[in-house]
Amino acid sequence: MRLDEQDVSHLRAGALFLGCAADHDWCTEQMDRTIAHMRSHETEAELRSVETFENDDLIIALGFVNSGLPLSDLRPVGDEFLTSLALVERAFGREAAGFIPLAAANINSLVPVLTSLQTGRPVVDADPMGRVFPLLYQSVFTLEGLSAGPIGATGPAGDSALLEVSDTRRAERLVRALAGEFGGWAATALYPMTAGTLARAGILGSVSRMIRIGAVLQAAQPTAAKHAALRRSEGVRRIIRARVADVAGLSRPAPPGQPDMPSSVVFIEETSGRIVQMEIQNELLMVMVDGAVVAVMPDIITMLRPEDASVAGLDDLWVGNTLDIVVLPGAPQWYTPAGIDLVGPDALHLWLRARGGR
The missing domain is CATH 2.40.390 (CV3147-like)
Structure with a gap:
């Protein structure tokens, strides 16, 4: 499935529906960055189901993690996730074949789309929460005993780090602390796994679900x-x-x-x-x-x-x-x-x- 500008708008609406407590301005800014990239490069993102990948393809989750407080006034430049992604890929010795959102809600739903446009690699129609939860380790990957790391993290000032951590609860504490030191948030690449593992352990169809919800909310129909x-x-x-x-x-x-x-x-x-x-x-x-x-x-x-x-x-x-x-x-x-x-x-x-x- 090719994602055009309207799909990205629907994705934002569906992402807010599943996480309405998020900062709506940050979601809108991420949508605007994504659409601006689409227009300037005359391209669209690709959304693929996990079944279309080879079992051993590397899939990585992407998402903002804040310091426990609202996201800071320090706005992303747009390349922070590329830095974090490169750190994890270097640790694995190979490129990711696709990206999933850290949560199928709020701004993190839009992050993999921009990264997809920047890298030419697809968004995978899955995620670890099916919504958003307050804590990093509240994911179905924790239920499966999967590792959160290695984790690449990049802050608003360009600082970056690779965390060699596996336990998801430990990762929660370390990444939150790091986000605070960075200036309020960290752009993270984490939960690296094979497509076969994601197909078994992930919540599938969650990205297309947000687009579907957004299309309903933005339709020219009465509220009822x-x-x-x-x-x-x-x-x-x-x-x-x-x-x-x-x-x-x-x-x-x-x-x-x-x-x-x-x-x-x-x-x-x-x-x-x-x-x-x-x-x-x-x-x-x-x-x-x-x-x-x-x-x-x-x-x-x-x-x-x-x-x-x-x-x-x-x-x-x-x-x-x-x-x-x-x-x-x-x-x-x-x-x-x-x-x-x-x-x-x-x-x-x-x-x-x-x-x-x-």
């Missing part, structure tokens, strides 16, 4: 028709239209090793007056209605604007604003016992937070 299409094609199981009543940031810090900025938002459901509470910690983690949990990690929770079904962000959480809260299932791997242990509510101490505990 878009909701219906999302129910049919993506398994959306609940849409709650509710008005923001209160937004509370929590003063206590996040647990060690986890992203900060936990907060809680209270809504009033439009039709019934029921109380809806949303827990946020870099991502939308849990939704409760009248105290009963209706969605929690690894469920995907996102927000849309009622007027046109465009993706809302954290800036839309102001008192009096009405939003559609949308819930759909994550990848099947996350609902196994091991998956729940890695990304479920206990992994992020959600039950304690919901009850006001420490």
